[in-house]
Amino acid sequence: MSEYAPGVEPAPWRFPARNRIIAGLAAATIVVEARERSGALITADFALEAGREVFAVPGEITSTLSAGTNALLRLGATPLTSADDVLEALGIEPAARPALDLGEAARAVLEAVSQEPAGVDRLVRGTGLDAAAVATALAELELAGVVAEAEGVYRGVRP
Numbered sequence: 001m002s003e004y005a006p007g008v009e010p011a012p013w014r015f016p017a018r019n020r021i022i023a024g025l026a027a028a029t030i031v032v033e034a035r036e037r038s039g040a041l042i043t044a045d046f047a048l049e050a051g052r053e054v055f056a057v058p059g060e061i062t063s064t065l066s067a068g069t070n071a072l073l074r075l076g077a078t079p080l081t082s083a084d085d086v087l088e089a090l091g092i093e094p095a096a097r098p099a100l101d102l103g104e105a106a107r108a109v110l111e112a113v114s115q116e117p118a119g120v121d122r123l124v125r126g127t128g129l130d131a132a133a134v135a136t137a138l139a140e141l142e143l144a145g146v147v148a149e150a151e152g153v154y155r156g157v158r159p
Helices: 012-025 039-049 064-074 083-089 104-115 120-127 131-144
Strands: 028-031 053-056 147-150 153-156
Touching: 012 039, 028 039, 028 064, 028 083, 039 053, 039 064, 053 064, 053 083, 104 120, 104 131, 104 147, 104 153, 120 131, 131 147
Parallel strands: 028 053
Antiparallel strands: 147 153
């Protein structure tokens, strides 16, 4: 999509013109990461001028890649912490999530990681299950999308 004639080659100085059109067509603009002087911020400005919703994902305060998104938040952009934030702002009712059909071991492990992130050893001690049952339960929970692992620590993920 462009206001330039067909065949005109893309160039860095032409992106703002294209992004102005995209921002005007979109119901919302989401900025995930942006430096202080970023093309994403130009697009966010176009979206605001067009009366569109602007979301910003909060970033680490020491990261230069988050300086732009954090500045947007200071200026009143809507913080984006989950897909439900977008749905709510656009007046869309989220689809009902199906109830999880979990086994007894998986329920026990989910309860444990929902209270506090933990490694496998801690889950074995805390749930009273053997290591094989905990490993099976964690695999089931990861496949269901309700538990995530990072660096050997499992955390409950908001459904």
